[in-house]
Amino acid sequence: MIESIQYVLYVGLIITCIFSVFFSIKSRRSVDGKARGLSQAKMNISMGFMLLILAFIQMFIFSGSSIRVVIGALFMVLGAFNIFAGIRNHGLWTRYNPESNQS
Numbered sequence: 001m002i003e004s005i006q007y008v009l010y011v012g013l014i015i016t017c018i019f020s021v022f023f024s025i026k027s028r029r030s031v032d033g034k035a036r037g038l039s040q041a042k043m044n045i046s047m048g049f050m051l052l053i054l055a056f057i058q059m060f061i062f063s064g065s066s067i068r069v070v071i072g073a074l075f076m077v078l079g080a081f082n083i084f085a086g087i088r089n090h091g092l093w094t095r096y097n098p099e100s101n102q103s
Contacts, residue, residue, distance in 0.1 A: 002061075009057050016050035019043075037093040044086030051079030 020043055027039035052075070059072035 006061055009053055009061070013050060013053045013057065016046050016053060019046040020050055034093055034096055034098070037096070038090060041086045041090035041093055044082050044089065046086075048079045048082030048084075048086060051075045051082060055079060 023039045023043035023046060027036050027043060030036040030039060055072040055075035058068055058075060062068060
């Protein structure tokens with residue numbers, strides 16, 4: 001049972017890491033501002049899930065020392081904040097219309 005949870009967490013970690021790198025490269029190569037913002041928002045969401053998975057690995061797979069639990073909780077808070085910021089920015093960039101801002 002524990003081994004299957006480990007495999008799922010590690011596969012999830014690898015997938016979210018790949019998505020984070022993919023969206024990071026996509027946002028850096030993008031010329032359009034809206035596409036860059038959307039890619040950065042998706043990168044934030046991917047990094048948030050990656051940090052949450054790291055927190056779960058840190059807190060549930062290894063033996064529980066107080067330092068490990070504190071670091072896992074820190075990763076969890078950072079991951080939740082990244083997910084929240086990414087979702088918020090994704091919503092802002094999808095509603096952004098550059099033609100309406102010109103005078």
